[in-house]
Amino acid sequence: MMDIIIALAVIIVIFVYLWTNTTPKNFPPGPPCLPVLGSIPFLPRKYLHCVMAGSWMDKYGPVVGLMFGTKKALGVSGAKAVLEVLRRDEFQGRVDNSRTRDISFNKRLGIIFTDGPYWLQMKRFSLRHLKDFGFGKADMGGLIMQEVEDLVIEMRSKDTVQMYGLFKISALNVISGVMSGMRYARDDEELQALVNNLDELVRRSFRSGKISNIFPILKRLFPRITGSNEIMYYIKNAYNFIQRKITEHKQVLNENNPRDFIDAYLIEMQKGNSNGNAIFTEEGLIVTCHDFFVAGGDTTNNTLVFCLLYMILHPQVQNAVQEELDSVVGQDRRPSVEDRQRLHYVNAVISEVMRINPVVPLTVPHRVTKDTNLHGYTIPKDTMVLINLWSVHHDRGHWGDPEVFRPERFLDENRNFVKDEWIISFGAGKRMCLGEAMARNTIFLFFTSLLQEFLFSLPEDDPPPQTLPLPGMTMAPQPFRVKITRRI
Ligand code: HEM
Structure with a gap:
């Protein structure tokens, strides 16, 4: 036996x-x-x-x-x-597992985690209609500069500022402006709650570990250990926020006058319902809006915080940026997107920050769609x-000294900015980031306006901030404080 x-x-x-x-x-x-x-x-x-x-x-x-x-x-x-x-x-496919379905009503919806004809149609539709409402255009009809001014006013009253998450509200407000025509006061409770939800989501979905995604049964058996209860709680909160905006939009929808992305999507939904092509759904709209918030808030914030972190660690670079801003823009008006082509050193500095610490070091996982x-x-x-x-x-053969922060690597002998094709912070090809233009404009306008107005330095008793990022779905700088001194 x-x-x-x-x-x-x-x-x-x-x-x-x-x-x-x-x-x-x-x-x-x-x-x-x-x-x-x-x-x-x-x-x-x-x-x-x-x-x-x-x-x-x-x-x-x-x-x-x-x-x-x-x-x-x-x-x-x-x-x-x-x-x-x-x-x-x-x-160019995307994986389809319990984790990706958890965040889309147990279906495949939105842009980030879909592929094939549905994804193509949603990405094209989003790009086209987001553009109609200012997405990617210069300062997006004043949306970005309004956020810049609000933040500047808040900072003027402070001597030191905690940098962790400083730009999250501004970044989400810009996205919300295009999406739903709404922006919120910096201390608005609804927006604060959304920021906290997204923050927890980004951190916890990483912390929940990979084993429970491979064996989804573990999530059902051990929801506390795997953190799946909390993740669902944060997703639901974010979805409820978006659902409220959609309901408000439906009540006043005018088919002939779409005011923002949600209106445009609802109109497309109505057209689809009447001709039997129901690919645009309310659940799809919720997941798509959530995709924009998740993909755009953290990444834009973290890049801007890294920009200021390197300015504190390299005061001579900060001085050179300010000298260039003073000579090209002056101090009587704010920088605009049109100034970008004349601000060679600023472009070099932003490129170097995005090179040395890309906030999305690994793309969202792709999937192979046929044997190859x-x-x-x-x-x-x-x-x-x-x-x-x-x-x-960080390829040593291409950059020589990839671990060194050296904006000059992007300048030619006449100190003109030279773009380098090896910078792929937003990915490349068909899956490339949908928000690149908007993110670039937001980062440029915040960075230049803040450096025009303030000198940033390390508070006397604080240790120098670490450049090693916190681990997570996106790379965030470790918390640190800055001392701010007004220049103008
Ligand atoms: C500094 C800011 C940003 C960086 C570095 C960044 C970077 C990226 C990267 C690396 C990808 C993945 C590409 C791939 O999987 O191959 C991506 C995808 C995406 N990003 Fe961004 N992003 C930023 C800001 C934004 C903003 C502001 C939005 C929108 C409001 C946005 C929306 C998206 C979407 C929807 C996708 C999925 C595209 C697809 O799957 O086809 N991103 N981004």
């Missing part, structure tokens, strides 16, 4: 091993792979992008094979491989792809 039990146990172990370790023939090499868990125990707990570009690249090359439980995944680093997967059509090949390896359909933008920004 004992023999049979042992034999059965051995068979089960072998079966589980084979079931969970079926990497296809000619799959790229990578860290070791355990039964059931795959490579998860061998993944670094933080800063995966650095390990991918460092020891993994040395050991396995630019394309690394991984197993997240039974799910196949690739890590891609280095400019050649990264640009290739960002541009090849069959790498990459660098001689066989890549099956549905493999998840982690694309390492950070590795391109």
Whole structure:
């Protein structure tokens, strides 16, 4: 009897091993792979992008094979491989798992986590209609500058400011302005609540770990340990906020006069309902608006905070930015987007901040949509792809001294700004960031206006801020304070 039990146990172990370790023939090499868990125990707990570009690249090359439980995944680093997967059509899908469905009514909705014809239609529609309401245009019809002035007024009354999250309200207000025509006072409770919700969401969905995404049953069995209850709570709160705006819009909707993105979407929804093409739905609108908030708030804030962090660490760079602003713009008016082409050093500084600490070091995971090949390896359909933008920004062969903060690398011998194609903070190809133009304008106008008005320095007793970011879905600077002195 004992023999049979042992034999059965051995068979089960072998079966589980084979079931969970079926990497296809000619799959790229990578860290070791355990039964059931795959490579998860061998993944670094933080800063995966650095390990991918460092020891993994040395050991396995630019394309690394991984197993997240039974799910196949690739890590891609280095400019050649990264640009290739960002541009090849069959790498432009998005993963579809319990986590992505949790945040979209258990369906595939919105832009960030969809693919195929639905995604294409939503992305095109969003780009077209967001533009109608000022998205990406200079200062978006005054939206951005209104936020700049509000923040400047608040800062004038302070000697020191905590930088963590300083620009979140402004960034969300700009997005909300285009989306729903509404902006809120900086101390508005509804907006504050949305900011906190999104913040918790970004932090907790990362902290919930990967195992529960691979074995969704764990979320049902251990909602507290996996954090899934809290995540759903924060998502629901954010959805309720958006739902309230949609309800208000529906009550006064005028088909002939759309005022903002929500109006335009509701009108499209009505058209679809009347001709039997119900691809535009209210749930889809909620998830799309949520996508804009999640993708745009944290990223814009973190980039701006990094800009000021480097100004404090490099006062001579801050002086040079202010000298350029004084000579090109002066002190009698605020900088405008039209000034950008004449502010060569400012452009170099912003590019260098975005190069050295890209706030999205790995793109949102992509998915392979059909069996294919990459660098001689066989890549099956549905493999998840982690694309390492950070590795391109830190390529020693291209930049020479990637770890050094040196804005001059973007200036030619006449000190004119020179764009570098190796800066891919917003991704590249069809999946490229939808908010790039808006984010660039927001960052430029806030950075230049604040440096025109204030000198930023380290408070006397504070230690210098760390450039190492906090880990998370996006990279945020660690909290630090600045001392502010008015210049004008
Ligand atoms: C500094 C600011 C920002 C940075 C660095 C950034 C960067 C990125 C990156 C790297 C991606 C992923 C590309 C990929 O998966 O291949 C992305 C996607 C996206 N971003 Fe941004 N982003 C920023 C601001 C914004 C803003 C302000 C919005 C909108 C309000 C926005 C909306 C989106 C959307 C909707 C996607 C998904 C596109 C798709 O899946 O087709 N982003 N962004």
